[in-house]
Amino acid sequence: MKISNCTNYSDVISKLKFIIIFVCIFGIFFPNAALSETVRNTKTFDPNSHFWGSAYWTHEIPRDFLTNTADIKLKIRVYQFNDWGTLDLFCSNSSTFNYGSATTATGKPGFIRRISRTNIPNTSAFYEISGTLNQSQLEWLNDDGVIHLALIGDEYRDPAWGGYKAIFYLEFSELTAIREKVTLYSLVVNSTNPASEVAITSATGHEGTTSYTLQLPEGTSAYLTAPEYHGTGTSRKSFMSWSGDISSNNQTINVNMNGNKTVTANYVDDPELVGTPDWIKVPPKSKTGSYMVSWDSSSTSGVTYMLEEATNDSFTTGLRQAYSGTATSAVINDRSIDVTYYYRVKAIKTGYADSVWKTGANGCLVRHNVHKMSLPGVLILLLDVK
Secondary structure (H helix, E strand, O other), X not given: OOHHHOOOHHHHHHHHHHHHHHHHHHHHHOOOOOOEEEEEEEEEOOOOOEEEOOEEEEEXXXXXXXXXXXXXXXEXXXXXXXXXOEEXXXXXXXXXXXXXXXXXXXXXXXXXXXXXXXOOOOOOOOEEEEEEOOHHHHHHHHOOOEEEEEEEOOOOOOOOOOOOOXXXXXXXXXXXXXXXXXXXXXXXXXXXXXXXXXXXXXXXXXXXXXXXXXXXXXXXXXXXXXXXXXXXXXXXXXXXXXXXXXXXXOXXXXXXXXXXXXXXXXXXXXXXXXXXOOOXXXXXXXXXXXXXXXXXXXXXXXXXXXXXXEOOOOOOOOOEEXXXXXXXXXXXXXXXXXXXXXXXXXXEOOOOEOOOOEEOOOOEEEOOOEXXXXXXOEEEEEXXXX
16 A cells, blocks of 8 residues: 555545554454464484383473473384383473373373374374373473473383383474563672672562572562671671662562663671670779679670779779679779779670670779878777768
8 A cells, every 4th residue: 555646635544544453453363473482392213213111302492481381292103012002101300200100190290191002003104193281291391491201111011910012113202382472681689798699588589699680571570688687797787778770778679570670789887796785783882992893794695705994984094904704793802992993894706896885883982981090199090971
């Protein structure tokens, strides 16, 4: 149709309407036209070389082939059936087959179909035999891109019965798989600080360790969860945000695959602190200058405690280390009279950041109850009335 030959604009419009209607009707009645594709994989055999008992072979299918139907077709000549008079076609996702017995084979997961004398009446001719894989068997096509086939003939024979083996010839085996065309997009999952080795979990099966890439069908919703922390001790990092095609402060995000997407889980340094003791007890007074300071244990196991002493509550004068060890108390000796001593404690562990200091609520004043003063010929007693 050449529009330039139309002398009437109404004629042009009517013809355009006809084209539009035709396209719409075609889409309604042929919705899968150009929406599916077929892959075939053929295994050829020497038609003059016979099999005794059973035959095993494989077919390869692309791993990204999201199959919705698959058929297997054989060209076979059976010279002699076994005692049972049958050959059974099986598939498996490995080289191991669960075929049971002649009476239970049809109920096994890998069973495709049974071939008998009814299907192949003439022992000198080749026949084409076909079977369809069921839905659970189709899933095996995506395991490793290989599906294993077997034609079971003699595994059912009873040795006590004797009998005879199946003898057959194969010309070819063809696996035909059909799938809906699927648009695949790349999902790239990265991390920063560190740039790798962050384990991302997923409620939708899209987990991995950064950095990793997934090929996902259009419309897929990929839920990704970044761990709250990565690493331990002084190397620990804490989650900060997701960036890239999705910006979020939530650990879990939902990535809608309507195009290629890249997301990055960002972390910041957050050294793991040793647990700080909840309390420290300091006696308010001492008459002798010897006393005990005690404290709560750390929530972190295997720590060492450091106790510091000072003569002011800001720990800027008279500062010394009064104790270091694993005990939760320390005996203080030989403190000077009329001096108040203040104490603080922290927990330490190799590979961790030190805990914060826990400071006593009060200091300890060292003061004797009785002071003796001597004057010539006079004994004066000063009583401490406090």
